[in-house]
Amino acid sequence: MGKVTGFMEANRQAAEYRDKKDRTQDWREFVVDRPEETARTQGGRCMDCGVPFCQQGCPLGNPIPEFNDLIYRGRWKQAYEVLRATNNFPEFTGRLCPAPCEAACVLSINNTAVTIEQNEKEIVERAFTEGWVEPHRVLRRTGRSVAVVGSGPAGLAAADQLNRAGHTVTVYEKSDRIGGLLRYGIPDFKLEKWVIERRISLLRTEGITFSTGVEIGKDIRWTDLLEDHDAVVVCIGAGKARDLDVPGRDLQGIHFAMDFLPQQNQRVAGDFDTVSGVVATGKHVVILGGGDTGSDCLGTSIRHGAASVTQIELMPAPPSLRAHNNPWPHWPMVFRTSSSQAEGGAREFAQMTTRLIGENGVLKEIEMITIEVVTENGRSVIRPVPGSEKRLPCDLLILAMGFTGPVLDSLQSQLNIDVTPRGVPAGPSKFRTSVPRLYVAGDAFRGASLIVWAISDGREAARIIDADLIEAAPRLPTRGQDMAFA
Numbered sequence: 001m002g003k004v005t006g007f008m009e010a011n012r013q014a015a016e017y018r019d020k021k022d023r024t025q026d027w028r029e030f031v032v033d034r035p036e037e038t039a040r041t042q043g044g045r046c047m048d049c050g051v052p053f054c055q056q057g058c059p060l061g062n063p064i065p066e067f068n069d070l071i072y073r074g075r076w077k078q079a080y081e082v083l084r085a086t087n088n089f090p091e092f093t094g095r096l097c098p099a100p101c102e103a104a105c106v107l108s109i110n111n112t113a114v115t116i117e118q119n120e121k122e123i124v125e126r127a128f129t130e131g132w133v134e135p136h137r138v139l140r141r142t143g144r145s146v147a148v149v150g151s152g153p154a155g156l157a158a159a160d161q162l163n164r165a166g167h168t169v170t171v172y173e174k175s176d177r178i179g180g181l182l183r184y185g186i187p188d189f190k191l192e193k194w195v196i197e198r199r200i201s202l203l204r205t206e207g208i209t210f211s212t213g214v215e216i217g218k219d220i221r222w223t224d225l226l227e228d229h230d231a232v233v234v235c236i237g238a239g240k241a242r243d244l245d246v247p248g249r250d251l252q253g254i255h256f257a258m259d260f261l262p263q264q265n266q267r268v269a270g271d272f273d274t275v276s277g278v279v280a281t282g283k284h285v286v287i288l289g290g291g292d293t294g295s296d297c298l299g300t301s302i303r304h305g306a307a308s309v310t311q312i313e314l315m316p317a318p319p320s321l322r323a324h325n326n327p328w329p330h331w332p333m334v335f336r337t338s339s340s341q342a343e344g345g346a347r348e349f350a351q352m353t354t355r356l357i358g359e360n361g362v363l364k365e366i367e368m369i370t371i372e373v374v375t376e377n378g379r380s381v382i383r384p385v386p387g388s389e390k391r392l393p394c395d396l397l398i399l400a401m402g403f404t405g406p407v408l409d410s411l412q413s414q415l416n417i418d419v420t421p422r423g424v425p426a427g428p429s430k431f432r433t434s435v436p437r438l439y440v441a442g443d444a445f446r447g448a449s450l451i452v453w454a455i456s457d458g459r460e461a462a463r464i465i466d467a468d469l470i471e472a473a474p475r476l477p478t479r480g481q482d483m484a485f486a
Helices: 036-043 053-057 064-072 076-084 090-096 116-130 153-164 194-205 222-228 257-268 292-304 409-415 451-470
Strands: 145-149 168-173 209-212 231-234 254-256 284-288 308-312 346-348 351-359 362-376 379-384 390-393 396-399 403-405 438-440
Touching: 036 064, 036 116, 053 064, 064 076, 064 116, 076 116, 090 116, 090 194, 090 451, 145 153, 145 222, 153 168, 153 194, 153 451, 194 209, 222 231, 222 409, 231 451, 254 257, 257 292, 257 396, 284 292, 284 390, 292 308, 292 396, 362 396, 438 451
Parallel strands: 145 168, 145 231, 168 209, 231 438, 254 396, 284 308, 284 396, 308 346
Antiparallel strands: 351 362, 362 379, 362 390
C-alpha cells in the first residue's frame, strides 16, 4: 500500500482539464498532467484494503495497489515494470478507459476512489520520456505464422503477445492507417494520434509486420489467408451500427456516428478536405444516443462550430447515487457528465423519436415523444406519454445508438462459420470459431465493449493460439500475470 494514513489525509485530486473556451478551438488532448508531488500523494491514497477489488474490476487484472505504492515512493521505473506486466498499452487505457477499477475501489464505498486511470497514464508517459520503454527482443522464432485481421486494441494486443511468444505475426488493416477505432472513431481531443504512432513504431521494431489498405474477404479471401498462415485471428470489431426505423429516415442529413467521427480524424491527419463530407458547422445537430460515442459526436460538433447541439437519450436520466439494486463493487449506473457534455450543448432524456421531417428531401426537424418506463407482468416496458410530443430543429442527425455486432458477410460466405444468436462467431470454446485455426477476439467476440476488455481478449486469445500452435501447455500469461518466459 501507499501511505498508511494517506486516504484519510488527502482528497481525490484528478487531473485538470484545459479551459473549455480554449480546448474547443483545437483538436489537442484536453487533460493536463499533474505535478509529480500531486501524483505521489494520490498514489499514497491507496489503502490497505486487504482484498483489492480494483484488480477484480479491471479486465486485465492489473496489480493496482503495487504500482500505486511505487508511485507514492517515487519508484516510477519499477511502477512501469509492474504495470507493463499485465497491460500492453497503458497509454491507451490511461486516456480512454472508463475505469471500472475505480468503481470497484474499496475507498469508493464511502469516499472517492484512487485516481487509478490517471496514475496509469502518468506512469507510462514518464516511462516513454525517460527511455524505459524499449523494444522487446525476441530471442527465438517458432516457425509458426499468424495473421491478425484488424488493428484495433484487441488485434494489437494479440499481435504483441504472439510476437513475444516467437511467432511471425502479420496484422492486416483495411484502412490506410493502423489503429482501428483508436485511429478512426476516437476523437483526437481524447487521443492524439502520435500516441498510436509511437506504439506502432515500437511494435514494428519488435518484428510485427503491418499491411494496410487490405480488406480480408475482398482483397484477400479468408480461405487463402488460412492457407498462408498457421492461425488467423479475427479482430474486426463490432461495426454493425443500430439504425433508426421511423418515417423520414431516407431524408438527406442523417448519418451514422462512424461516418461522422472518422472523417474528422482524417481531417486532423490532413487526409480529408476540411469542408467536404459530414460537417456540423452552422447546423442544428441532434445526436441520438447518450453513450460515449454520442458524447464524442457532441464534442466534435462543438469544435466544428454547430449552431446548436442536442444529445438525446431514449431512457430516463439515471439517479445521482447508486440504486439499491446496483451495489458496490458493480459499475455504478449513475448520472455522469462527460468532458464533451461539460463543453456545451443540451441533453434530453426519456425521448423517443417518432418522425423525421424535411423539405425537398432534406432533413429540417425531428419529432419526439416523452416515454416512461413502467412494470407490466414483472417486465419493464416503455410507454409513450400522451400529449408530450415536441419537435426540434435539425439539419444534421447523427445516429449513435450503439452497435449490434461484427460484419461477418464475407466470413460466412467464404468460410461458412457458425454464428451465435447475438451475431458473433460461435465455436467449441472461448475465442475459437467453428473453423479450425480461425480465432476471434475483442468486440468481434463479445460485441461492442470497452478498450480494456479488447486488450484483455487479445491477450487471452493469444494465449490459446500459442498453446494450439506449439501443441503444449499455455506459455503466455493469463489475466493478471506477467510473461511466463523471456
